[in-house]
Amino acid sequence: MFVTKIRPRVSETDGVGHINNTFVPVWFEAGREEIFRILTPDLSFKNWHLAVVNMNVDFTNQIHFGTEVEVRTWVHRFGNKSFMLYEEMFQGEILCAKGTVTYVYMDYQAQKSAAIPEPIRNELQKHLKET
Known part of the structure; x- marks a missing residue:
């Protein structure tokens, strides 16, 4: 599991007084940086x-x-060409959001999906969520 801390900003707060829901996916993406480093150091x-x-x-x-x-x-x-992440967002001890995202491993020069290389698969395996 990777843990990322986010500091909510005033500009992310909406007129109802809570963080606008459009920022939650952005914050989830911020939590994926170490996953991104596995694939692209x-x-x-x-x-x-x-x-x-x-x-x-x-x-x-x-x-x-x-x-x-x-x-x-x-x-x-x-799988062979894709992977799914599971994410949770907490404020204090309260679960505020949870979600999944699926990525396909791409060969952008060929403009098609490709098999995830074995060294990357091995590293991703280390971060599997236990059920």
Whole structure:
């Protein structure tokens, strides 16, 4: 599991007084940086191999300005050319959102999906969420 801390900003707070729901997917993506480093250690888009093909978010509680948020990210499962992440977002001890995202490993020069290389698969395996 990877853990990322997020500091909510005033500008992310909407008129109802909670963090606007459009920021939750952005914060989940921030929690994926170490996953991105497994696939592209230098984070260079020139060497990028990921494409999002599906994303789901369930909002379970409100998030407010003034208290840090923790994003927890696991590998949920993976296949030959794709993998799914599972994420949870907590403010304090309260689960505020959970979701999944599926990425396809891409060969952008050929403009098609490709098999995830074995060294990457082995590293992703280390971060599988236990059921």
